[in-house]
Amino acid sequence: MIGASKAIREVYSQVEIAAGNAATVLIEGESGTGKELVAKAIHQAGPRAKESFIAVDCGAIPESLIEAELFGAKKGSYTGAIADRPGLFEAANHGTIFLDEISNTTPALQAKLLRVIQEREVRRIGETKGRTIDVRLIVASNAVLEALAQEGRFRKDLLYRLNVLHIKVPPLRRRRDDIPMLAHTFLGRLNAANKTKKYFAPGIVNHLSTRNFPGNVRELQNAIERAFFSARGATINEAPLEEGSDRVSSPDEIQAWFKELSEGRKDFWSAVHNRYKRRDISREKVVALVDLGLRTTRGNYKTMASMFHLKEREYR
Numbered sequence: 001m002i003g004a005s006k007a008i009r010e011v012y013s014q015v016e017i018a019a020g021n022a023a024t025v026l027i028e029g030e031s032g033t034g035k036e037l038v039a040k041a042i043h044q045a046g047p048r049a050k051e052s053f054i055a056v057d058c059g060a061i062p063e064s065l066i067e068a069e070l071f072g073a074k075k076g077s078y079t080g081a082i083a084d085r086p087g088l089f090e091a092a093n094h095g096t097i098f099l100d101e102i103s104n105t106t107p108a109l110q111a112k113l114l115r116v117i118q119e120r121e122v123r124r125i126g127e128t129k130g131r132t133i134d135v136r137l138i139v140a141s142n143a144v145l146e147a148l149a150q151e152g153r154f155r156k157d158l159l160y161r162l163n164v165l166h167i168k169v170p171p172l173r174r175r176r177d178d179i180p181m182l183a184h185t186f187l188g189r190l191n192a193a194n195k196t197k198k199y200f201a202p203g204i205v206n207h208l209s210t211r212n213f214p215g216n217v218r219e220l221q222n223a224i225e226r227a228f229f230s231a232r233g234a235t236i237n238e239a240p241l242e243e244g245s246d247r248v249s250s251p252d253e254i255q256a257w258f259k260e261l262s263e264g265r266k267d268f269w270s271a272v273h274n275r276y277k278r279r280d281i282s283r284e285k286v287v288a289l290v291d292l293g294l295r296t297t298r299g300n301y302k303t304m305a306s307m308f309h310l311k312e313r314e315y316r
Helices: 006-019 035-045 063-071 107-119 145-150 156-162 176-194 206-207 216-230 251-262 268-277 283-296 302-305
Strands: 024-026 053-057 098-100 138-142 165-168
Touching: 006 035, 006 165, 035 053, 035 098, 035 138, 063 107, 107 156, 176 206, 176 216, 176 283, 216 268, 251 283, 283 302
Parallel strands: 024 138, 024 165, 053 098, 098 138
Antiparallel strands: none
16 A cells, blocks of 8 residues: 555554454455455454455356355255365465455355355355454445435345455545655656656646546555656656546535525536536546535535435435
8 A cells, every 4th residue: 555645554554453353354445446456455464464364356257157266166066066166265274355335246256255154164065064264354436325225236244254354445536645656656656667757747647646546455456557658758648647537626606506505506416417417527526515515514424415405315
């Protein structure tokens, strides 16, 4: 993990706490924020650091295969099971298994995961006897599991067992102070890997800090890689970095919208929502407006909703 902002220092502190015990960890954050890096940091700072760290993208494995992948299968238990096969939980024994995008799992798989957590054993498909395991479990989601559980889309009992320690990874727009450090780190790695000495033109790093990266750190890294390989000489200029990123809305523009809403001259739907659906304004501008509303109301969603003339069901 890279950065020194207040937001990322809080994550470092939570990683240190998590590394010092064996509790299950739930990591939440937008795509591209570095949730797997947080999971690896917990593993590497803990007593299991010399054991396996196995990452599983639950959204990338077909529903028909994921149970066998995680829990294993007995020979002949299904078509194609030509030999006994241990699952990834067994492969991670004494180490850490990281289940990314846990929100993509089916109710049936969630029930099996709950059993694994409660009984500390796995049962291969086709077997009747469980196998004891000693595995540190870390899960991640880019959706808010609490909200999914309230909607009946995620098991509440599983959520309670997963959410022992909770780490929220901030989006890049909440840690802009880290962009220069991230940019120079990514460039340094590219120079080392390619045996070059490319550098940013004057003002480029400051320019990056004024951009929005909806894909977060991953998008920033990709933008720098694209600019690095597109640069004809040693200097990386602004042009390649323009592609795919969006400048932050001016404070005056956001303040003007906020004034219209707070004074009751417009409601949220006419001032913002409909324009957003038409793509006249970006998601980042809407986020900036909501952030201003929350700062004004000291984080009180209900007060902000009232000020913006939103019903509760419309902002949940």
